[in-house]
Amino acid sequence: MNSVLVSIITVCFNSEKYIEQTIKSVVSQTYGNIEYIIVDGKSTDSTLEIIERYSNKYPHVIKYISEADTGIYNAMNKGISMSTGELIGIINSDDWYEQTAIEQIINAYCLHGPAVYHGIQRTYSNDMLVELQCTNSTQLVVKMIEHPTCFLHKSLYLEYGVFDESYHYVGDYELMLRLRKFGVPFIIIESVIANFRQGGASHTAKAIWENYRLWLDLGLLSRSDYVYRSVMDRIRLFMKRGQYKIKK
Template sequence: MKISIITVCYNSASTIEKTIQSVASQRYQNIEYIIVDGNSKDNTIDIIKKYENNITKWISEPDKGLYDAMNKGLALATGDLIGILNSDDTFYSVNVIEEIAKFHENNNIDASVGNIIQHKEDGKVVRMYSSKFWSPEKLRIGFMPPHPSIFFERKLFSKFGNYELGFKIGADYELITRFFLKNNISWKYSNITTTAMLVGGLSSSGSSSYKLITKEIQKALKMNQLEFSPFKIKMRFFWKIIGFLKK
């Protein structure tokens, strides 16, 4: 089973070396590693060239943003499975891709969902983000599994489409909604912690971001003609606290 890992980046010189090293250190051998750079102006390209022997394909050219770059990566991918590894994140352990491959070989599914950890620059873990209690119906109230923990069969993108470019930070939410809820793909919780994510991504940076993603969650559900409660989506932070207290 070939697994394609896609990393998109732009001016990521401060973090991308660790990202590349985490892919290179995976014990699983059948990895296709693709990097899509948005024509970086720092020394990101120098770092990529340093590790060319560990990278299957890479391109550097202007793009229309994060999701356009992801779509370029999808166009280059030839693996059975697709995974996304952000340019400031790393795999949780050297066994992650091996565990993912075994899980998909043992389960006839379109996608697996797992866990990630979030950490500060000093390495201190601030959160374990788990998909254990997630289900597609929770997309209607604003909850998605952590995007980097999902591994998709590549055929899904040909069948149901790629990331929509009309979103600033919510195209991953829309794609997950389209795949899991609208088209009812088969999936299973893997209980694999796939990724160590540096705190401070596009969709986790303050109240203005919270308002924007709230708007884009509703847009994603409307695009897919799915019923939802705007009130529940706006109040999802409180439902999350209540769910945590119940556990």
């Protein structure tokens, strides 16, 4: 089992607040055959100092680059190109793995072979647990599965492509829909794999509108529904901002 190399990717930019927790969750895994690739976007805070400290402590595990990128999916694609593992997981710089996460993924992989593996996610808001989530791949037509829990066999990226960098917020969702379209198996791990902090770019209005565009592009949303949802969301956002100004 330990012969399977697993690549973990973290992309970051000015992530000094939480990235140490993310790194610790990777290097403390119960499964040991890991390479950890950190792709930094030229951070200007202490992020790079934290990365270098852990890289010096775990020189055979951690490798990193720090250079400008054109967005989160460009950075993730850089990490994928640097990866040499059979399985690839991506954990963002404000999220963290459970200690047995990779061991559980490997156990499932030994049974099922190349697939998309994903499991239960704990979701936090303001560092308070708000819910446990595990979305079945059959629900992908209406919502994304929990990407921090996902591990893909590298052959899937080679055969079906990496993240579409034309998207700024929903490139991970587009990739999962693409893989499902081509009949790639999705295997659920019925355990907590990762912990996720709400509040990132995926929860902004722009991300929601890009999600609608993705559904429109893939024929999952009609043109009239796309226009209606976009307009109604803009009205709600305008009213919310107006209420906020009145309260002030």
